[in-house]
Amino acid sequence: MDVALDFLPRLGEDVSFKILESLKNPSELIHASCVSRSWHQFVVRNGLCKQMCLKKFPQLSEVDHVKEPSSCEKVIAEAGPSNSLHWENLQREHRVFAFLAYCCAKPIISECVAAAISASSTDNYPEESIENTLEKRDRVGRLASYWSSKGSKDPSAPEKLIYRLAGDLCIVTEICIQPFQAYFHEGYPIYSANSVRFRMGHPKGSMDILEYQMDWEGNERTDEKFTWTYTSPKFSMSQENCLQTFKLPEPVLCIGGVLLIELLGRVQRQEIDGLFYVCVTHVKVLGRPLSPAFGVRMLEPEGKFELRVHRYDPEVLKETRNALDATAMQKRILNMLQANLIGVNYMLGEDQNDEEQDEPDDEEEW
Template sequence: MEAQESGAGWDFLDWVGPDTSTCVFRLLDHPTDLARAAAVSRSWRRFVIDNEFCKSLCLRICPEVANFTRAVEVTRSPQPPAAHASESSHDADLRSRERDHRIYSYLSGALVSNKPSMDCILHCIVASSTDNFPDESIENTLEPQDRINHRSSYWSSGGADDPDLPESLTYRLNSDLCIIDEIRIRPFKAYFQPGHPIYSSKSVRIRMGRSKLPPGSECFVTDEDENLRAVADENYVWTYTSPEFPMLQKNELQTFKLPRPVLCIGGVVKIELLGRIQRQAIDNRYYICVCHAQVVGRSLSPDLMVDISDPAGYSILKYLPGASKLRAEDILPDDARESSEWHSLVARYRQMRHLAMMNVLLGPVQFMDEDDVGGVTDDDLYM
């Protein structure tokens, strides 16, 4: 009785009530704060889980999280079909809430990770037009230099009489889930033309999302006419569109910082180049030329992947506990003792890791380890 009167045995949640407690907990704006709160006691943990505070925090950090229709935890061992047949609906609901808490708690930590940013472009998908294909292909924009072996290296649009005709460059990122902070673009200066004109655009806009095309159909630019079919917006689901950023008519790497870090769900970024400034003297037509482009951010852990197969454009967040600790010998052909979904996702991880490693070896995408001490590890590719 004395303990209750002195307040020593009172639970804060019971003392202030659920409404006030909810308001207080919603003020916590970092995943570590929620983790500490959930560790105070069983009642605090249950309060955090039941009110889905981790999911709410993810939505506040990156509103794109709302595109996930549901979250799934994928384990290595297949679950027997009747494993939970005898559990009550209440127990099933508790288990579902616990699962969502684990997934969104992990996601929130990944969203605010302080891992260094890097260029996340894996390879090119398509340009809206190309003047002289393949010499002035979009692939030239992956090179930081504007001259390679004494030859110009840049992408050029087709010529246009209308200065308002837009162009676009579309890229595949090194992961289906990336946090993007900024875009960097260097307009091309035609040092071989009289007056050394700079073919910049008037402004830039960024779209992020996923492709609706069959996997692999937009992998590499190999034929101009074939790839132009991939540029239409109906082939993509865009989950984010940035404001327009004015571009300077300068031959320098210009940074366009997004208003906030953006979660790219699907690993596709489209850089829209809006408006033309420079005419070419030889034909008096407007062109846009880019010698280098970067999409700066970081890919999320391989523990988190996304199922983007829903034709309606919705995505399923998938959590694979322990996938980030996979070693080369762990990625083996299918084992009947392990779940088929686990193998399917690991196979996709292996494919993306292979492509990323090939880009590291062949250039020009540069990866760095967490301590920025040089070298490339598996974690660097997806953390």
């Protein structure tokens, strides 16, 4: 087959979709959309960059529409089937989700907690405030740094800690928690929980998240002011004085920038009053903030949100505009098919029953 001939239109819509959908790297899909006018139209028309993002992060299914910065450099794209408003919207979605896929693929892991919001209870405020859990030192001066719940006669009583993440959009991969060991109590007891669970979401309504950072003594109904869009499975917590890592089954895109830590059950009774407590020394969240490049605007009460690009990376814009050599990209796709798919000749319209058909001698014949 002559690679100078655009083979994609010959395969039909379904087969072409399957081929390009199999591209896993965002850069490869962006490059494929730059090969030719027909390839660009196909990628944009079928929303392949959006589909790639949805597969990785199902939370994006609640995107109502996307918005680009009004001051951004206008991306000059191949003309679509028409100059309709619908095509312009498809082009915009293609650029936004291509940029999002590109940013999500970066292997950069960092700490993601920006601030503590509230705890469901606090034993001695402010000495044992939730803010202490963000202190990297176990002690500040001669005082231990930790958060403590109020005591309870019920060992199954839960506690909740709420944090603000470093951005409206944040990819979270794991959460680390260190229970507190009371070195000033006889026997050095460790006040861990039985298990933990995590929720992620956003404030309800249009109020700014900072407006919820007001009741440091705790309010058991504080979390009702938030909508949780993700809930993790339960993880067992060890009664050990160490930073315990809880890795999520898959990376999660937190939409709205709020993390809830549920501490489920208590294992340690305090000798002084006979009540059960749970105490935490450190909390650390690892992942990848997508701000300031991205932001969201919640659309209540629908539960949808507007996905915003505040600023584009100039290198990504350049990549989306630069057309690659059509022969090289088509050859790459064909080699991928040859290595991974059965029945390529059938899809290309060749006769599979011709047993005497010559095989290509090397890659150049493709």
